[in-house]
Amino acid sequence: MEEDFAVFEFPFTAKLETLVAKDNNGLYYTRLAAELEALVAKDNNAINIADPKIENAGPFTRACGWHKLLPNKIVEMAKKIKKLGQDDPQRIIHSLKVGLALTLVSLFYYIQPLYDRIGENSIWAVIIVILVFEFSVGATLGKGLNRMLATLSAGALGVGVHHLATLSSEKGEPIVLGFFVAMIAATVTFVRFFPTMKARYDYGLLIFILTFSLVSVSGYRVDKVLQMAHQRVTTIILGSIIAIVICICIRPVWIGEELQNLIANNIEKLGNFLQGFGSEFFKIPEDRQPLSDIAFIQGYKSLLTSKNNEETMANLARWEMWHHRFGLFHPWKQYVKIGTLTWQCAYKIEALNNYLNSKIQTLNEFGRKIQEPSTKICSESGKALRELASAVKKMNQPTSVNAHIENSKTAIENLKFMLDTYHLEDADLQEIMPSAEVALTLIDVVPCIVKIADAVQELASLAHFKTPATRVSP
Amino acid sequence: MEEDFAVFEFPFTAKLETLVAKDNNGLYYTRLAAELEALVAKDNNAINIADPKIENAGPFTRACGWHKLLPNKIVEMAKKIKKLGQDDPQRIIHSLKVGLALTLVSLFYYIQPLYDRIGENSIWAVIIVILVFEFSVGATLGKGLNRMLATLSAGALGVGVHHLATLSSEKGEPIVLGFFVAMIAATVTFVRFFPTMKARYDYGLLIFILTFSLVSVSGYRVDKVLQMAHQRVTTIILGSIIAIVICICIRPVWIGEELQNLIANNIEKLGNFLQGFGSEFFKIPEDRQPLSDIAFIQGYKSLLTSKNNEETMANLARWEMWHHRFGLFHPWKQYVKIGTLTWQCAYKIEALNNYLNSKIQTLNEFGRKIQEPSTKICSESGKALRELASAVKKMNQPTSVNAHIENSKTAIENLKFMLDTYHLEDADLQEIMPSAEVALTLIDVVPCIVKIADAVQELASLAHFKTPATRVSP
Numbered sequence: 001m002e003e004d005f006a007v008f009e010f011p012f013t014a015k016l017e018t019l020v021a022k023d024n025n026g027l028y029y030t031r032l033a034a035e036l037e038a039l040v041a042k043d044n045n046a047i048n049i050a051d052p053k054i055e056n057a058g059p060f061t062r063a064c065g066w067h068k069l070l071p072n073k074i075v076e077m078a079k080k081i082k083k084l085g086q087d088d089p090q091r092i093i094h095s096l097k098v099g100l101a102l103t104l105v106s107l108f109y110y111i112q113p114l115y116d117r118i119g120e121n122s123i124w125a126v127i128i129v130i131l132v133f134e135f136s137v138g139a140t141l142g143k144g145l146n147r148m149l150a151t152l153s154a155g156a157l158g159v160g161v162h163h164l165a166t167l168s169s170e171k172g173e174p175i176v177l178g179f180f181v182a183m184i185a186a187t188v189t190f191v192r193f194f195p196t197m198k199a200r201y202d203y204g205l206l207i208f209i210l211t212f213s214l215v216s217v218s219g220y221r222v223d224k225v226l227q228m229a230h231q232r233v234t235t236i237i238l239g240s241i242i243a244i245v246i247c248i249c250i251r252p253v254w255i256g257e258e259l260q261n262l263i264a265n266n267i268e269k270l271g272n273f274l275q276g277f278g279s280e281f282f283k284i285p286e287d288r289q290p291l292s293d294i295a296f297i298q299g300y301k302s303l304l305t306s307k308n309n310e311e312t313m314a315n316l317a318r319w320e321m322w323h324h325r326f327g328l329f330h331p332w333k334q335y336v337k338i339g340t341l342t343w344q345c346a347y348k349i350e351a352l353n354n355y356l357n358s359k360i361q362t363l364n365e366f367g368r369k370i371q372e373p374s375t376k377i378c379s380e381s382g383k384a385l386r387e388l389a390s391a392v393k394k395m396n397q398p399t400s401v402n403a404h405i406e407n408s409k410t411a412i413e414n415l416k417f418m419l420d421t422y423h424l425e426d427a428d429l430q431e432i433m434p435s436a437e438v439a440l441t442l443i444d445v446v447p448c449i450v451k452i453a454d455a456v457q458e459l460a461s462l463a464h465f466k467t468p469a470t471r472v473s474p
Numbered sequence: 475m476e477e478d479f480a481v482f483e484f485p486f487t488a489k490l491e492t493l494v495a496k497d498n499n500g501l502y503y504t505r506l507a508a509e510l511e512a513l514v515a516k517d518n519n520a521i522n523i524a525d526p527k528i529e530n531a532g533p534f535t536r537a538c539g540w541h542k543l544l545p546n547k548i549v550e551m552a553k554k555i556k557k558l559g560q561d562d563p564q565r566i567i568h569s570l571k572v573g574l575a576l577t578l579v580s581l582f583y584y585i586q587p588l589y590d591r592i593g594e595n596s597i598w599a600v601i602i603v604i605l606v607f608e609f610s611v612g613a614t615l616g617k618g619l620n621r622m623l624a625t626l627s628a629g630a631l632g633v634g635v636h637h638l639a640t641l642s643s644e645k646g647e648p649i650v651l652g653f654f655v656a657m658i659a660a661t662v663t664f665v666r667f668f669p670t671m672k673a674r675y676d677y678g679l680l681i682f683i684l685t686f687s688l689v690s691v692s693g694y695r696v697d698k699v700l701q702m703a704h705q706r707v708t709t710i711i712l713g714s715i716i717a718i719v720i721c722i723c724i725r726p727v728w729i730g731e732e733l734q735n736l737i738a739n740n741i742e743k744l745g746n747f748l749q750g751f752g753s754e755f756f757k758i759p760e761d762r763q764p765l766s767d768i769a770f771i772q773g774y775k776s777l778l779t780s781k782n783n784e785e786t787m788a789n790l791a792r793w794e795m796w797h798h799r800f801g802l803f804h805p806w807k808q809y810v811k812i813g814t815l816t817w818q819c820a821y822k823i824e825a826l827n828n829y830l831n832s833k834i835q836t837l838n839e840f841g842r843k844i845q846e847p848s849t850k851i852c853s854e855s856g857k858a859l860r861e862l863a864s865a866v867k868k869m870n871q872p873t874s875v876n877a878h879i880e881n882s883k884t885a886i887e888n889l890k891f892m893l894d895t896y897h898l899e900d901a902d903l904q905e906i907m908p909s910a911e912v913a914l915t916l917i918d919v920v921p922c923i924v925k926i927a928d929a930v931q932e933l934a935s936l937a938h939f940k941t942p943a944t945r946v947s948p
Contacts, residue, residue: 084667091667098683099660103652106691110648115695123692130659130684174584178577185604186573193558193565209572210604217580218597221589347778351825422903429896429910436907 090135093251098133101246105129105239118238121231128239133247137323138255138316140247144240145319146204151236154208155229157184158215162225165216177216185209199315256317256326259310263335264393266342267452269299271385273349274445278378281356281438282371298353303346310339325395331462338392338455345448351441355434367435369422373415377442380408381449388456396468397460401453408446415439565609567725572607575720579603579713592712595705602713607721611797612729612790614721618714619793620678625710628682629703631658632689636699639690651690659683673789730791730800733784737809738867740816741926743774745859747823748919752852755830755912756845772827777820784813799869805936812866812929819922825915829908841909844892850885851916854878855923862930870942871934875927882920889913 085092108114108122115122132147134140165176191197192205215232219225276297314332321328384404391398419439459465559566582588582596589596606621608614639650665671666679689706693699750771788806795802858878865872893913933939 080668085664091664095660095664098663099656102659102683102687103656106652106655106687109691109694110652120692120695123688126687126691127684130680130687178580178584181580182573182577185576186569189572190559190565190569194554206604209576210601213576213580213600213604214597217583217600218594220583221594347821347824350821419903429893429906432903433910433914436903437911440907 090251090253094135094253097246097250098130100250101129101133101243102126104246105242108238118235119231121228121235122238124232124235125239125242128236129243132240132243136253136255136258136316137248138313138318138320140244141319141321142200142316143203144244146201147207148237148240150204150207151211151233154211155215155233158212158219159225159229161212161216162219165219174220177220181213181216184212199311200318254317254320254323255313256320256323256330256332259313259317259332259335260392262310262313263338263342264389266300266303266339266346267385267392267456268389269303270342270345270349270449271382271389273297273300273353273382274378274385275382277352277356278375278382281352282367282375300346300349301353303343304350310336326463331459334455334459334462338452338459341448341452341455345445345452348441348445348448352438352445355438364431364435366422366432370415370418370435370439373411373418374439374442376411377408377415377446380404380411381446384408384449384453388453391460391465392456394468395463395465397465398453398456399468401457405446405450405453408449412443412446415443564725564727568609568727571720571724572604574724575603575607575717576600578720579716582712592709593705595702595709596712598706598709599713599716602710603717606714606717610727610729610732610790611722612787612792612794614718615793615795616674616790617677618718620675621681622711622714624678624681625685625707628685629689629707632686632693633699633703635686635690636693639693648694651694655687655690658686673785674792728791728794728797729787730794730797730804730806733787733791733806733809734866736784736787737812737816738863740774740777740813740820741859741866741930742863743777744816744819744823744923745856745863747771747774747827747856748852748859749856751826751830752849752856755826756841756849774820774823775827777817778824784810800937805933808929808933808936812926812933815922815926815929819919819926822915822919822922826912826919829912838905838909840896840906843896844889844909844913847885847889847892848913848916851882851889851920854882854885855920858882858923858927862927865934865939866930868942869937869939871939872927872930873942875931879920879924879927882923886917886920889917 105125108118108125118125128147132140132143134143161177161180165173165180168176188205188209192202197205211232215225215229218228222228280297314336317326317330317332320326381404384401387401387404388398390396391401419436579599582592582599592599602621606614606617608617635651635654639647639654642650662679662683666676671679685706689699689703692702696702754771788810791800791804791806794800855878858875861875861878862872864870865875893910
């Protein structure tokens with residue numbers, strides 16, 4: 001059984017570390033937590049099944065066993081609920097916001113003067129609030145605007161097709177209607193496969209089919225199609241607006257901010273690792289203490305699995321047009337580009353991490369020789385990354401990054417010169433390998449960091465980051 | 475500008491390769507295609523912007539430029555549509571299936587005897603078909619069953635709450651209703667954050683809120699709540715069943731099959747790489763020809779980004795309970811486990827791939843020495859992986875895998891012995907490094923493959939894979 005779970009060790013600990021070093025990225029956190037939960041559940045099941053007392057007992061004893069376990073289960077459940085809320089209190093707030101929006105929208109049904117104006121169709125506003133209300137402002141706006149646009153255009157098309165159908169004979173009408181519904185539904189379903197459409201308008205296209213079918217099909221039985229379409233569109237817009245207003249006004253979750261923090265934190269994690277690695281790997285063994293902050297410097301591991309969110313988040317962030325800090329034309333794509341570069345850099349760093357875990361007990365002569373330029377590369381590029389992270393987070397122009405990068409380039413030249421001129425004399429290969437590999441990998445990592453720096457500088461000029469106030473000497 | 479796109483080189487070519495070596499995984503393909511499309515679009519934009527004729531021209535010339543570009547755009551669009559259909563004809567079939575299902579369900583509205591029985595609520599069946607119909611059987615079944623269960627339970631609860639509300643005074647009724655709606659909506663919204671619930675029942679929980687609110691809120695105005703709830707439930711079940719039947723009966727896409735093929739293809743890709751690498755890296759430079767099938771052996775790169783789908787696919791596959799090959803209790807979780815192991819193995823292999831690209835021009839003495847055991851490890855473990863892949867695909871017990879693994883373990887012992895006993899005499903470090911690193915990485919890769927083999931064997935026993943008919947000697 002133990003062996004069985006040993007294979008999960010890597011992802012499991014990686015996940016735990018990510019949970020500990022949790023950043024603001026709710027999306028990613030949810031997925032990770034799901035995997036973790038699944039692993040823990042598997043673990044619990046395994047223990048239950050392995051318990052011979054329960055396994056080999058009769059049905060009655062078994063029921064008793066479960067009976068005894070039940071209070072534990074309830075306590076466990078309560079703990080889980082509490083933890084879920086504590087981890088991200090925004091979730092509780094979101095739940096209450098949904099409740100509030102629903103109560104507000106159902107007032108249109110309860111209060112007679114409002115009901116008289118909108119009528120039975122106000123139930124549509126309730127449906128819309130439930131379907132449109134999402135965790136982040138971007139997602140809610142995206143769904144709401146998609147919904148309104150799709151409803152308007154599909155409603156108009158539906159009314160048009162209905163008019164066309166009424167021109168034909170009474171028997172021909174359902175045939176014409178059926179033909180149009182099938183054709184338009186098939187076409188729009190196909191359009192949904194287009195990657196560019198899928199990324200931003202998938203929901204709108206679905207609603208387009210829905211509204212078009214509703215209006216043109218029910219137009220067959222309802223006499224006042226125009227009035228019906230008008231009422232529906234009004235209620236749908238009403239519902240969307242209520243959802244959007246409550247989402248924005250009460251403790252909003254801006255996905256653009258989350259994306260920015262995510263990217264900045266990821267760059268910072270790479271910097272943390274490099275700085276930690278430099279001081280740890282080349283430490284003289286006698287000085288070495290058990291590494292207490294291993295989880296901290298290995299925070300970058302979360303990058304290896306988080307690639308896909310950034311694309312989704314950037315797509316959603318684009319809907320948050322009115323966010324005060326970002327404005328209408330914020331270059332969200334640039335964040336995705338920086339994310340990709342960071343991700344590639346994390347792969348290279350993963351190779352370094354393997355050497356941190358390998359059991360080198362003595363820093364041999366070769367190791368001491370390359371120690372100085374290698375630690376220099378680590379600390380300088382680490383500083384550059386942390387400066388870049390802070391620039392992204394605070395939306396400042398990065399100022400001293402170039403100096404750090406130049407320093408690490410110089411250190412690389414020194415290191416290369418040492419490697420080229422070093423001659424092995426009857427040395428043990430397996431002893432030299434780790435240090436030499438680390439050196440080669442470091443030489444490989446710096447160009448990646450230069451690319452990240454260039455991309456961040458591009459972002460800074462595209463998004464007009466402000467120059468930090470320089471201190472004037474008195 | 476060129477430099478700007480150079481940073482995209484790695485993901486871009488990786489994606490292209492994945493598209494070429496496209497397997498049946500529609501989900502993943504869509505996402506990749508989206509990224510590719512975005513990159514290409516960016517590329518096109520960049521070219522347009524960079525075109526000084528358009529950039530520096532006045533508004534009129536610019537309009538003319540666009541006017542000239544328009545026919546090209548249309549042709550391009552048509553090509554895109556054609557390609558999208560050719561890449562996966564199943565998409566066209568899916569679009570037509572949606573059209574057919576909608577036409578069928580709207581018959582309930584057009585045909586008088588059917589309409590008389592179900593009434594105006596039959597429009598709900600139309601809504602349901604549009605919302606429930608998904609690309610794969612698993613997703614459609616998941617949504618359909620979620621929808622039916624949620625509607626039944628929420629409908630019952632809604633009727634109950636309505637009764638409770640009618641017991642209070644006329645003024646109190648909307649207050650009681652509002653309280654329950656807000657409370658239950660907030661609670662269920664919070665429950666949706668639970669990872670285990672989110673994975674399988676997210677849609678059901680959303681529909682639960684929707685139906686409960688609909689029944690209890692509109693119950694305030696409608697007198698015959700029970701009859702209304704009954705009619706809605708009937709039409710929703712009707713719509714779900716039509717969607718499910720058409721999805722299953724006409725050229726179905728079983729996501730379980732796709733998951734199985736995905737896992738098998740991934741294992742095979744690892745095998746392809748190892749076999750190709752062994753023969754390529756240790757080739758004597760004079761024999762070396764330009765590697766024509768580099769894209770083929772680098773197919774494993776798609777694994778590095780595809781991790782998350784497997785979890786989703788396994789969750790959906792579990793709904794395909796009636797698939798003839800898999801049965802009700804197929805161990806879908808085991809596929810996710812194998813997927814995780816394959817993914818870890820791909821990381822290690824990525825390190826090997828870097829050496830394939832490095833410019834080693836001569837196979838030095840050291841390289842020749844380790845050539846024999848290293849190529850043996852590559853070919854034997856490659857064979858083991860390909861056998862495992864075919865076992866998963868054909869659902870056969872893997873038979874000769876253990877022999878191949880034993881062979882590669884023996885080769886590893888030989889290689890370790892050589893490394894331990896090899897002494898460097900005034901050799902150039904940078905010359906020896908690549909071969910030595912490859913050797914160490916290979917020693918690291920085999921345990922990963924053993925884990926994959928164990929997991930596949932566990933799957934074979936859990937899912938009762940059949941033993942392939944052994945040939946009886948005459």
